[in-house]
Amino acid sequence: MELDPGQHFESRAAEEKWDRLWREQGVHRFDEGSAAPTFVIDTPPPTVSGSLHVGHVFSYTQTDVLARHQRMNGRNVFYPMGWDDNGLPTERRVQNYFHVRCDPAVPYERAFAMEASPSDGGTKTPPRKISRGNFIELCLALTAEDEKAFKSLWQRLGLSVDWSQEYSTISDRSRRLAQLSFLDLFRKGHVYNLEAPTMWDVDFRTAVAQAEVEDRSQKGAFHNIRFGMEDGDGSFVIATTRPELLPACVAVAAHPEDQRYASLLGRRAVTPVFKAPVPVFASPLVDREKGTGILMVCTFGDATDVLWWREQSLPLRQILGRDGRLMPVEFGSASFPSLDPAAANAAYGPLAGRTVKEAQKGIVELLRDPAGAATADGAPPLVSEPQPIEHPVKFFEKGDRALEFITTRQWFVRLMDRKADLLEAGDRISWHPDFMRLRYRSWTENLQLDWCISRQRYFGVPFPVWYPVTTSGESDFERPILADAAALPVDPTTDAPPGYEAFQRDQPGGFRAEGDVFDTWFTSSLTPQIASGWSLAPERHRKLFPMDLRPQSHEIIRTWAFYTIVKALLHENTIPWRHVAISGWVLDPDRKKMSKSKGNVVTPMHLLDQYGADAVRYWSLSAKLGTDTAFDEKVLKVGRRLVTKLFNAAKFVLSQSGPEGPISSPLDLAFVARLQDCVARASEALDAFEYAAALDTIERFFWGSFTDTYVELVKGRARGESDPEGRASALATLRLALSVQLRLFAPFVPYITEEIWSWTLARSEGQPSIHRAPWPRAEELLGGRASGADAEVFTTAVVFLDAVRRAKSAAGATVGRQLSRLRLAAHPTTADGLKKSLGDLVAAARVEDLSIERRPGMEVGILEVLECQLAEMPPER
RNA sequence: AGGCGCGUGGCUCAGUGGUAGAGCGCUUCCUUGACACGGAAGAGGUCGGUGGUUCAAUUCCACCCGCGCCUACCA
Numbered sequence: 001m002e003l004d005p006g007q008h009f010e011s012r013a014a015e016e017k018w019d020r021l022w023r024e025q026g027v028h029r030f031d032e033g034s035a036a037p038t039f040v041i042d043t044p045p046p047t048v049s050g051s052l053h054v055g056h057v058f059s060y061t062q063t064d065v066l067a068r069h070q071r072m073n074g075r076n077v078f079y080p081m082g083w084d085d086n087g088l089p090t091e092r093r094v095q096n097y098f099h100v101r102c103d104p105a106v107p108y109e110r111a112f113a114m115e116a117s118p119s120d121g122g123t124k125t126p127p128r129k130i131s132r133g134n135f136i137e138l139c140l141a142l143t144a145e146d147e148k149a150f151k152s153l154w155q156r157l158g159l160s161v162d163w164s165q166e167y168s169t170i171s172d173r174s175r176r177l178a179q180l181s182f183l184d185l186f187r188k189g190h191v192y193n194l195e196a197p198t199m200w201d202v203d204f205r206t207a208v209a210q211a212e213v214e215d216r217s218q219k220g221a222f223h224n225i226r227f228g229m230e231d232g233d234g235s236f237v238i239a240t241t242r243p244e245l246l247p248a249c250v251a252v253a254a255h256p257e258d259q260r261y262a263s264l265l266g267r268r269a270v271t272p273v274f275k276a277p278v279p280v281f282a283s284p285l286v287d288r289e290k291g292t293g294i295l296m297v298c299t300f301g302d303a304t305d306v307l308w309w310r311e312q313s314l315p316l317r318q319i320l321g322r323d324g325r326l327m328p329v330e331f332g333s334a335s336f337p338s339l340d341p342a343a344a345n346a347a348y349g350p351l352a353g354r355t356v357k358e359a360q361k362g363i364v365e366l367l368r369d370p371a372g373a374a375t376a377d378g379a380p381p382l383v384s385e386p387q388p389i390e391h392p393v394k395f396f397e398k399g400d401r402a403l404e405f406i407t408t409r410q411w412f413v414r415l416m417d418r419k420a421d422l423l424e425a426g427d428r429i430s431w432h433p434d435f436m437r438l439r440y441r442s443w444t445e446n447l448q449l450d451w452c453i454s455r456q457r458y459f460g461v462p463f464p465v466w467y468p469v470t471t472s473g474e475s476d477f478e479r480p481i482l483a484d485a486a487a488l489p490v491d492p493t494t495d496a497p498p499g500y501e502a503f504q505r506d507q508p509g510g511f512r513a514e515g516d517v518f519d520t521w522f523t524s525s526l527t528p529q530i531a532s533g534w535s536l537a538p539e540r541h542r543k544l545f546p547m548d549l550r551p552q553s554h555e556i557i558r559t560w561a562f563y564t565i566v567k568a569l570l571h572e573n574t575i576p577w578r579h580v581a582i583s584g585w586v587l588d589p590d591r592k593k594m595s596k597s598k599g600n601v602v603t604p605m606h607l608l609d610q611y612g613a614d615a616v617r618y619w620s621l622s623a624k625l626g627t628d629t630a631f632d633e634k635v636l637k638v639g640r641r642l643v644t645k646l647f648n649a650a651k652f653v654l655s656q657s658g659p660e661g662p663i664s665s666p667l668d669l670a671f672v673a674r675l676q677d678c679v680a681r682a683s684e685a686l687d688a689f690e691y692a693a694a695l696d697t698i699e700r701f702f703w704g705s706f707t708d709t710y711v712e713l714v715k716g717r718a719r720g721e722s723d724p725e726g727r728a729s730a731l732a733t734l735r736l737a738l739s740v741q742l743r744l745f746a747p748f749v750p751y752i753t754e755e756i757w758s759w760t761l762a763r764s765e766g767q768p769s770i771h772r773a774p775w776p777r778a779e780e781l782l783g784g785r786a787s788g789a790d791a792e793v794f795t796t797a798v799v800f801l802d803a804v805r806r807a808k809s810a811a812g813a814t815v816g817r818q819l820s821r822l823r824l825a826a827h828p829t830t831a832d833g834l835k836k837s838l839g840d841l842v843a844a845a846r847v848e849d850l851s852i853e854r855r856p857g858m859e860v861g862i863l864e865v866l867e868c869q870l871a872e873m874p875p876e877r
Numbered sequence: 878a879g880g881c882g883c884g885u886g887g888c889u890c891a892g893u894g895g896u897a898g899a900g901c902g903c904u905u906c907c908u909u910g911a912c913a914c915g916g917a918a919g920a921g922g923u924c925g926g927u928g929g930u931u932c933a934a935u936u937c938c939a940c941c942c943g944c945g946c947c948u949a950c951c952a
Contacts, residue, residue: 008914215950222952240952253952287952295952302951391951402951438881442948554946589889591945622890622900626882628945632889634901637914641900644914652911696891700899711911719910809906809918816909816916 011612045082068747080165087520175489202324221386228374239291272381300405460517525563615639661728670794716843796833818871
């Protein structure tokens with residue numbers, strides 16, 4: 001080892017060197033053959049279609065520190081990394097990046113290549129339409145690039161991932177397992193397909209599940225519209241925020257106890273403009289206080305409409321198409337009855353093809369016209385100007401326009417009949433922090449719909465399903481044809497089902513592909529099974545599943561955590577993991593969530609360059625689980641300072657030459673006893689996943705007890721010639737303390753600790769990598785060495801050192817200044833304590849004549865400086 | 878609207894039924910033999926508010942205020 005004075009730790013060089021060596025030597029490798037207890041992590045596969053930001057660094061480092069601790073603790077750690085590349089985020093990114101749209105009608109092009117589109121320059125050229133096959137190729141190509149960026153960040157950060165366990169959610173194996181999952185659920189009766197009103201995003205043109213829906217407060221307006229009665233007797237005014245759905249009105253509802261409308265119940269009303277006769281029924285779900293207390297039921301304005309439609313067996317009048325525009329309809333037909341079909345068709349005609357927003361304008365105009373009145377008085381149906389309101393509206397979380405309820409055929413996983421089991425499963429899992437279990441609970445309790453798993457998209461895992469085509473050319477959805485498990489993964493749009501030939505595709509008596517893909521969560525909810533191999537590797541699966549730890553962030557408890565629990569329950573009637581660790585978010589300095597759209601994202605690479613990976617890790621690890629933290633560069637500086645201090649302290653310890661001997665000096669024994677206490681507390685915290693508390697404990701000990709005090713106190717003895725036994729004891733203590741503290745720090749700051757370890761400890765401790773060295777244990781410190789230590793000796797010495805420093809500072813002298821005379825007063829107990837390490841104290845204080853007055857009246861543990869005489873300054877050198 | 882979390886020195890955060898903690902920032906001092914990417918000494922807080930329990934409350938309880946999130950609320 002060559003250590004030059006003034007040498008600094010070069011973090012960048014160390015990161016490259018050690019990261020490479022760790023991989024070459026398989027330091028983080030899961031040992032398939034080992035019988036050692038395992039620790040299995042269900043690593044979150046990052047969505048690779050997003051930009052990197054410090055939030056990624058933050059949460060992934062928090063998992064890594066637990067993995068590293070468990071590994072040093074002797075566990076056979078399984079720590080894989082996956083990439084979540086399938087799904088809408090990738091599709092959207094490809095659409096924007098290449099300025100393309102997928103159109104399954106376009107034929108596949110071989111040797112297809114595209115350049116990134118230069119941001120369209122506002123030219124408004126329509127996106128190029130490309131085939132499904134080519135679209136998927138672009139998705140794969142782009143995600144491959146993104147995965148590289150993530151991987152290099154993870155490696156730079158020093159995540160102790162076992163890279164031989166890498167997977168991606170669009171890979172053959174993931175597709176195969178996702179399709180196996182579907183087959184298993186089908187066989188067990190947990191999935192079904194159904195044509196029903198479903199929440200639909202009109203821009204992405206796909207169904208979405210309840211878990212992906214969020215409420216957004218939107219501006220709207222109550223429109224008060226007068227309806228007539230079919231028998232001409234009376235009228236009433238409904239209030240609606242969606243007048244454009246008037247043509248789809250199928251009923252009117254009022255509260256059963258509302259006297260105002262009691263006379264209307266059971267009779268038939270007539271809609272204005274379209275003159276459709278509709279029943280008036282009573283429902284306790286109607287809020288008498290809201291609007292006018294009576295409302296129109298449409299197919300479909302909201303979830304309550306869907307409920308009433310089912311409950312009252314109302315007819316379906318779907319006017320909204322999958323593209324969010326009004327479809328052409330024929331009034332006077334069986335499905336769209338009207339008392340005045342000619343007028344109704346004349347009114348509706350211009351609305352067909354319009355968006356919801358445009359249609360609303362058109363309808364409001366019609367409602368202002370007395371001609372549309374459903375009553376005899378001939379007054380305009382819109383009885384007053386619209387009253388603006390703010391109200392919550394359901395959106396797809398990634399969407400820009402409100403969701404609509406549109407009747408389509410979709411596949412669902414039954415959840416509503418398993419809520420009790422799901423709640424019980426959540427309770428069997430340990431949540432960190434514990435209160436996070438409430439988010440799971442409240443989500444599960446409030447679940448209202450089965451899980452819609454089909455998406456009308458392209459870059460995803462296809463359903464392994466075909467339908468028989470009847471002789472009349474219809475798909476028989478009741479008798480789906482499932483793929484053979486052995487044939488998976490399949491793509492039904494290109495593969496033929498078992499028992500059929502390719503030429504029978506779309507032919508009467510043949511088959512038709514299910515063209516949908518799975519909800520990405522259908523695959524993501526299998527990350528434990530994908531990592532373990534599940535039914536493809538039963539032996540391995542048994543060893544790895546249920547897993548130990550699922551780390552994730554809180555906003556996806558309702559999706560990722562929830563669906564993973566669902567799958568484990570439905571497939572194997574178990575929980576997927578024993579612990580869930582929920583990381584917080586990194587907020588910007590104004591405490592706002594970082595997001596690309598807000599432009600407040602802090603990217604990690606420059607921070608790694610500027611402060612080093614260990615410092616960035618330090619920042620990540622100083623925040624507790626579950627707690628959102630404002631990004632603060634100051635903490636990075638503190639981390640860098642710790643790295644430097646470790647480097648220098650180690651340099652000092654390892655440059656002290658001389659033989660070690662038994663640890664015998666009272667001060668050394670007392671210090672080792674303290675170290676032992678630190679080890680115990682840090683270990684306890686880490687075992688409970690409280691890495692931040694552990695770091696705090698270790699760091700506090702390192703600065704407070706080690707560098708600032710113990711090292712200063714024994715420097716003289718470690719270098720002195722006069723006391724060989726004392727010197728040998730000091731050297732042994734310093735080296736033990738370094739070894740132990742390095743190992744305590746190793747999971748947190750793996751690079752600097754490995755660097756120092758490599759100087760001499762790798763050889764003397766018989767373990768080439770500190771990350772495979774044993775986590776410190778109390779026994780190793782005891783071993784007869786610290787037993788019988790008088791811990792007070794150290795405490796008293798600290799008090800002494802403080803008093804001397806204060807006295808010198810008050811006298812305007814430096815810490816290193818010699819004292820000719822120092823007189824102290826203390827309680828006899830304290831004075832006796834001081835005597836036990838007197839030699840060290842005299843040397844540390846650099847005092848020639850030290851005397852301690854015994855005063856029984858004083859408080860124990862307090863020192864009073866009676867006199868402090870500075871020595872003559874040495875002559876100028 | 879219900880639930881959960883948070884509110885501690887200028888900033889970022891720990892913590893605790895018994896005279897308040899850290900780091901950064903600030904003031905003063907110091908190139909000393911591991912470290913100026915450092916060290917020493919200091920100033921700075923009635924721990925969101927009001928009640929209650931207790932010998933004692935920043936900590937426990939109730940209510941309130943502010944912020945954040947979760948769930949619900951679409952007529």
